[in-house]
Amino acid sequence: MQRAHKIRLDPNNKQATYFAKACGIRRFAYNWGLAEWKRQYESGLKPCAYGVKKQFNSIKHQEFPWVSEVTKCAPEQAFLDLDRAFRNFFRNKKFRYPRFKKKGVRDSFLISNQHFSLAEGKVRIPKLGWVRMRESLRFQGKVLSATVSKQTGRWFIAITVEIPDAPECSDSQVYSAVGVDLGLNKLAVLSTGEAFENPRTTQRFERRLRRLNKSLARKKKGGENWKKAKQRLSLLHFRIRNIRQDSLHKLTSYLANCYSDVCIEDLNASGMVRNKRLAKSVSDAAFREFRRQLEYKAIQVHVVDRFFPSSKLCMECGQVHEMPLSKRVFQCSCNGLAIDRDLHAARNILRQGLPNVKPVERGALASA
Numbered sequence: 001m002q003r004a005h006k007i008r009l010d011p012n013n014k015q016a017t018y019f020a021k022a023c024g025i026r027r028f029a030y031n032w033g034l035a036e037w038k039r040q041y042e043s044g045l046k047p048c049a050y051g052v053k054k055q056f057n058s059i060k061h062q063e064f065p066w067v068s069e070v071t072k073c074a075p076e077q078a079f080l081d082l083d084r085a086f087r088n089f090f091r092n093k094k095f096r097y098p099r100f101k102k103k104g105v106r107d108s109f110l111i112s113n114q115h116f117s118l119a120e121g122k123v124r125i126p127k128l129g130w131v132r133m134r135e136s137l138r139f140q141g142k143v144l145s146a147t148v149s150k151q152t153g154r155w156f157i158a159i160t161v162e163i164p165d166a167p168e169c170s171d172s173q174v175y176s177a178v179g180v181d182l183g184l185n186k187l188a189v190l191s192t193g194e195a196f197e198n199p200r201t202t203q204r205f206e207r208r209l210r211r212l213n214k215s216l217a218r219k220k221k222g223g224e225n226w227k228k229a230k231q232r233l234s235l236l237h238f239r240i241r242n243i244r245q246d247s248l249h250k251l252t253s254y255l256a257n258c259y260s261d262v263c264i265e266d267l268n269a270s271g272m273v274r275n276k277r278l279a280k281s282v283s284d285a286a287f288r289e290f291r292r293q294l295e296y297k298a299i300q301v302h303v304v305d306r307f308f309p310s311s312k313l314c315m316e317c318g319q320v321h322e323m324p325l326s327k328r329v330f331q332c333s334c335n336g337l338a339i340d341r342d343l344h345a346a347r348n349i350l351r352q353g354l355p356n357v358k359p360v361e362r363g364a365l366a367s368a
Helices: 013-042 050-065 063-071 073-091 208-219 225-257 277-285 287-296 341-353 362-367
Strands: 004-009 107-112 116-121 122-124 128-131 142-151 155-161 179-180 184-189 194-197 262-263 300-304 330-331 338-340
Touching: 013 050, 013 063, 013 073, 013 107, 013 142, 050 063, 073 107, 179 225, 179 341, 184 225, 184 262, 184 341, 208 225, 225 287, 262 287, 262 341, 277 287, 287 300, 300 341, 330 341, 338 341
Parallel strands: 179 262, 262 300
Antiparallel strands: 004 128, 004 155, 107 142, 116 122, 122 128, 142 155, 179 184, 184 194, 330 338
């Protein structure tokens, strides 16, 4: 399997200038290749990434000599990205036609594994030298590549490492399963009874966000004070994102380390954010990001159909009850069951998601 460790860099002024120049050269090569691709296509030719790259390499020393001031991986990767963008566009309708890149938007460049080396707390960049890192690489294995990127005025390097696959589960080992119900009141409630609080990160920093947004709106766009205000706002958004990611990583790592089978619901997050009363809270909870992290960390993830009434279906008699959001306790008149709404939903998700248990059919639920 492949894992990436993203580490913050501590470059000096000269090194930061090199990084900005490398990002600019990658952006220039991508935009040049896109313009040439469009020109050849409109002329009736059949362009390809290899041909456009070969044409660029034949003229770069005469027309663009400044390209050689940084690592050659920066422009080379641009043509691979362009080829991938066109392949995605022609194969999948959800991808748009490739567009020209803008300065300051997702600035980054890639370095292949044979062009850089690592030491304790530093990385050697070609044509630059050693750059300090905030921490050392935590993965042991074959280093594949490194991507240097800029976020909120700070430089980061994401190092991709190939590590051995996780060991297979043997029949002699005993593993447990758990159902997880995600929500806004509690971020996650497990079928075992454990509950994890929702950090509500955006709500905690809402007043500061409002103040910085107002400060940015008062500044003249493009001025020095506008840039400073924008930087302060970006840093706050970056801090909010880090706090949210930290809580999600801790939760998903706990589930992956303690349980072999994790059952979750296929939540319609894009539909939930259309509710103007819940949109901000749903976006802050990041349900889709929780599922993404869990799917690459856990051994087995079982996804329950989104139309399964986990909160309405009695787990003892199978009767479906009306459960508005204001009702926090599930009560069944048939058997006198009274249980917390989220805990009841988590146990239903566990029963429905396990592969060795026969799922409840939708037709049977409708007739219940």
